[in-house]
Amino acid sequence: MTRALTPLAVTATVLLAWQMLVTLAGLPPFILPGPVRVAKALAENADLIAWHAGVTLTEVILGLILGALLGAATALHLAVSPLARRLLRPVLILTQALPVFALAPILTLWLGYGLESKILMAVLIIYFPVTSAFFDGLTQTPRGWLDLAQTMQARPAYVLWRIRVPAALPALASGLRLAAVYAPIGAIIGEWVGASQGLGYLMLLANGRAKIDLMFAALAVLAVMTLLLHKGVGLACDRLVARLH
């Protein structure tokens, strides 16, 4: 009971402090609107925000699915092929040295203003965490199990599918949880750089027109969406891991 109430109490306190700051300091709404005003903007623009949120959510979910599949496939490939490890790992590290943000304008140039460039941004941003989490899991199979498999004259392909992959699922799950939080960042960056729809676009637009309350409302919706996504992916992963472990 108290555990469930703590986050609520914290949120309420922050909102109260925010409102008091705005009221007591007399800040103008185009600099910092209070939470009440943001809530009003949210209610007045509910349809508009919902439409843009739907676009962003589509990008994020497609990005998550594609990124998870690509990342998992890469990790499997790295785990079974020493050649892939030699060739791909330096490239993977290099991609992490580049700020993905810097690629956004190029992706927009290549893929246009539609969903594709945003989905690809989301894929790019989650690809590495998924790959490295799953790959770590695949390389850390308890040695005793591998010894046992070896004395049983197991085939490597069966060792991979029947021991190493199931044993690595908790690691993959933690990668996916991280991905659920990162994917919206990718989509929003894509929308900032060039888009005609989505929460990122709406925020930029509202900001430009000094509708800071609308911008905060869109930001709040984005935050809630990300939290729910994180929770949903977490629950799905927990169920999968619980079924298997």
Added chain:
Amino acid sequence: MVADADTDSYGTPTELLRNSYTTFQEHRGAPGLRLAGSVRFGGVPLLTDVTLDLAPGGWTCLLGPSGSGKSTLLRLIAGLDTGADFDGTISASDDNCLAGRVAYMAQDDLLMPWLDLRGNVALGARLRGDPVDWPRLDALIDRLGLAAHAAKRPAKLSGGQRQRTALARTLMENKDFVLLDEPFSALDARTRADMQDLAARHLAGRTVLLVTHDPMEAARLGHKIYLMENNALTDVPPAPGATVPRPGDDAAMLAHGAALLDRLRSRP
């Protein structure tokens, strides 16, 4: 190939109990095994020019303190990675290749948490891509008293049940040579004695190497006992009596265990 008597022993529990001793001892004629040579760890000698002879169709106990390198010898025979340099030969007395004739059981039961008990017992066949002999498997887990738990995951089993499942998996492999790396040492006293009985009964006729640090266990189970300490391997006489497990209250066996303990303690 030795005919596997385990497969065709169906019947009522009473029949099974009555038949168990005769049935299980039909795996006869497993050959002996010899390891001869020197083992070094990064240039430092662990054992020099030693010979380890496994009693054909019987129990050989390799007794020694922790860290003496007992497991290294077992792992060498199992063909597992040891990090040691071995210069010598490991051969079966029938001159056939050892590969694929060894079953391995460790202190950790090594059960897969995502498989149920039957799935764990079937692991070897499933990892080789062979069809699983389910009737034989079910008869086996029935005989080990695990039938009621067949659909349970390892997390729902007690320590003793888990180790019995590991024994079932080892028996399912049906190999001439069975390598046991302290499989009973993490069990409580009662479960350990039960497991020793069960293993001795079901592994009868196979060539077994048991690595242990427990002198009493070696006295109880060994047809042959090697003492490993101070970089040497000594062939010491086993307790009297050819049938293992020797009864837990056998005075001669107990005295023998105590003597082995004294011997272990007398070394620096």
